[in-house]
Every structure is written in structure tokens, then in C-alpha cells.
Amino acid sequence: MDPIALHYDVSGTDFTCAGEASGKIKKALKELGFPTSITRNVAIAVYEGEINMVIHGGGGVIDAEITPECISITLTDQGPGIPDVSLAMQEGYSTAPDNVRQLGFGAGMGLPNIKKYTDEMVIETEVGKGTTIKLKVFVK
């Protein structure tokens, strides 16, 4: 069976759209009948990645590849990149601007959460060029 491929553009200019793509991925996984815990983990990880893409990465694209065994997500942006990945991965580290902090973002928990809720997480990033985050959640 061919994997299901989903593709979403994520606007970097309209913050109010953030979270839409991950919502759609979550809906698709529900419809496909994946266990609730798998759907939840993927949804949270993609959500965090998508919000980062909008707040820090200036928007980009999300691709999902779904097979019965594994859900793979790639989030790609052409933003400023992450200068120090291990620092960014630390809980509580955040460079989020004030206007989104008031909405509850900027706790510096996004990347650590992605790590926590996925089985594989690879960050490829280059300052000035952009960031690509590849995630995998296995359906055990």
C-alpha cells in the first residue's frame, strides 16, 4: 500500500493561522483510526513544530507521510536557523517575542516536547538559511 502524503503551507505572516495544519493532520490520523495515544503524540509534536515555524521561522511547509507502521513529519522553513541547537533544546530557553507570550507561548517547552512525544527527531539547521525538523512516531 502506498503511504498517504499530506502537504501544508504554513503562513509566516498571519500568526492567527498557526496551528491549522497540525489540526488537519490530527483530524486525518483520527479518521485513519490510529490509536488515540499515537494521534495525540503526533498532534502535539507537529503543533509545537508548526508554532515554532510561524513564530521563529517565518513560515514554511509541513509534509506528512503516513503508513500503518510509522508517521513521518517534515517541517521546513527558510527562516533564520537555530544558532545553538543544544541550547534551543533546553527546557525554558526561548527567544519568543512579547506579543505571543501573552497568548501563552514562549515557555521554551516546544522543542523539548517534540522530543518527548516522538520516537525520532532530527534537526537540520543553518543560520541564515533555515531549519528542517524531521520527526517519526512508530505505531507499535
Add this chain to the structure above:
Amino acid sequence: MDTYFHSVRLDKDKCRGCTNCIKRCPTQAIRVRNGKARIIKERCIDCGECIRVCPHHAKYASRDSLEQLDSYKYKIALPAPALYGQFNNLDDVNIILNALPSLGFDAVFEVSKAAELISDVTRLYLEKMNPPKPAISSACPAVVRLIRVCFPELIDNIILVNAPVEEAGRLARNRAVAKTGLKPEEIGVFFISPCPAKITSFKQPIGTDKSNIDGAIAINDIYPHLLKAMEKIDEHDELVALHESGVIGIGWATSGGEASGTLNDNALAADGIENCMKILEEVERGNLDSVDFIELNACQGGCVGGSLTAENPFIAKSRLMKLRKYSPVSCNRLPTKEIPSEMLCSVPIEPCDDVMKLADNVQEAMARMSRMEELLKTFPGLDCGTCGAPGCKALAEDVVRGFTTEHDCVFRARQELQDIENIENPEQLEKIIPAPFRETLKKD
């Protein structure tokens, strides 16, 4: 329509004539006369403080009952986002929204949905309309009325955008007309309300001639029925996805939510009626001219603190924060970057500060003020409230306005009595002095 319709009312039978409400009222709109509280309707802003403070539950908000739904062919529930914070262990707003129809509603339209549109409109408004700074939200009707009564010079700072509940009512009715083919008046739009101020605003609309809301059900009235209906929903039941709002929409239930929805970090939010008054005083002084946007909520914590809610506002807030986590930032936005004219207020907001003026003309007002000063010297300055006015100054004001006489002051009366050398007849004394003070007098 009575120009001074108020949702906040007094149950005379329950009122014991104590001083709790007169002391708490932010606009000094309550007096105790002949042993019962009286609300001065020109001053009341329906903030609900007296409902919260009255130990005898003598203050209440007039609202509709679920039976009222029967007057319409098609009934729509507009749940306030504050409703979502009332339930323990709720992890899906759709459970509430799917339970509402079993209480007699044909459709549900979330106010948080309209709130996200109003957030969009507010962003554009601040960007394009160049409003006087600081722009003040018009969403809390108690605050709008507070400005009209006590801070009329700030009326131009109020953002003339529909309140989310009005916008929700408009959209819900349009949707229902399109769906059912019924006439607009055959459709009943009912707000599930956290507060009396909103209920008042439907009867006496702000910024429009006619409200889009036909009735209001108090959250604490519907709560037990809704809870039962929600319990009937099985966890395996297929829920209809009626929840169509995100972080911003739900945020409107708590203080700071509306401000954060502007995505402007030069915004300020204050809650609780006394804090609101302090901020408005700062605005009056010109100290906040550099702030872009001010959100004010009469209730502590925002609408979750409304006097008709069922749950403690702090608990409700923490639940809402959990509920909205991992939600889209917003699920509703304007189709274009233009503000639709129907989302703006169609009628200007007028001051209603006449009631606060001492007299119609300055000469007379000055004369009254001097007389007040004189009177104040003869009062003890205890602000005890036993006279039925919230404080000595308020009594002096009531006297010069001709509503009562200085003899209401028990301490002054006591002084006068002491001046009378021989009080032969103690019964005569008891007639004049209120019960709590008789003992002290006798000892003298």
C-alpha cells in the same frame, strides 16, 4: 424601553438593610432607606458587585428561564467562553456543545467564534482607524457604562466595534435564517451569560439600536441541567464537531485574553471594578497615552469572575488554559483586510454623567458643594454607613440634593441629644437612635 432598565434587582423581602452593598458599590448607587436597600438606577452599572457581596442574597439579576425558549420556533444557544471553564475534568468543549441541544436548543453558536473575528477587527481598527490613544475595549458593558457615568471624557477612546456576543447573535441568526427559511423574528437567540451587565445590554443596547440577542440564561441556572445532559453523553458517542474556536477565542473568557488577541505588545489589561477605575483615572490624567490598547473587565479575573458563574474564577481560568492548549491560535478570521461595516457600532456611545453632577448649572453646583463642605465638618468622618449612605461625603451630597436630611447621621444625632440637657424619657431616645447605638448612648 425604559432608559434605565437594569438586570440587577433587589428582593425586598430578603433585604435586611445592612451596609454591605452600599459600601461595595463602585458608583455609590445604593442607599438604605427605611430599612431596605434602594438602587439609584441612573448610577447603576450592573457590575454585579452587590450580588456577590450581599450575605442575604437579596440582590439578584433578572434573566430568562429555559421555558422562555418556547416563544420561538428555532432556538439558538450562544455559550460564553467562560462556560467552558465551569466543568471539572472536561477535555473536549464539544461535550458541552453537544449537550446543549438536549436542553431545548436547535443550534449552538460559540461566542468565542465571533470573538476571534472581533480580535481580527480590533487589529485592523487599531492599525487603520487611528483611534485616540489609548483605545479602550467596549466588550465589557459594565465598563462601558462606568465610563459613560463616571469618565465621560474618555468616551472617544472606546473602540466602536461590536461586542463578541452581539456579533455572534448576528451571525447565528443569519445562519439560521439561511438554513430554515424562517423569519428572523421566529428565531430566538439566547446567550448563556456569566453576567448581569450583558443581560442589561440586550435590553438597552450599546452602540446599536437593537440588540441581536433575544434572551439570556444565567450560567449558574443552566449549570445543573447541562451537567446532567453532559453526563448522558457516552465517551463512545460520536460528537459533532461544533467547537470552532482556538486559543484567542477561549482567551476572551479571562482577563488579558482580549488584549493578547490584538497581538500587540503595547497593550494593557486590568480586571476587577476597582482596578478598572484606577486605570481609567490614569487614562484621564494622560499617563497612558502611549498605550495602544486597554482591556478592562469589571469582574475579577475577567468574565470567568462574572457574578452569574458557577465556579471559582481562578479554577475556571486554569481549566481554560488547559482546554485551549494545543488548539489553533485562531479558527476564524475576516475574509479580507477590510472591516465589514456591520461589525462596527452603528450608534455613538453617549455620556450619562448628569446624575453625577451636583446641579445643572455651575453656580448652583458650587453653592451645593460649599454647603456639602459645611455639612461634612459636622459629620464624624467614620464612613460607617449607618445613615444608609456609603459614607459621610455621600450623605452630605444626598442632603444638598434634597434627598434626605443631616439627621440621618447617628453620631450627629447623638451629639445633638447630648446637647439637650435633660433627657428625661429614655423611650423617646430609643425612638430616634438605631438599635445598635442605644447601648453606647445609655452608658454616656
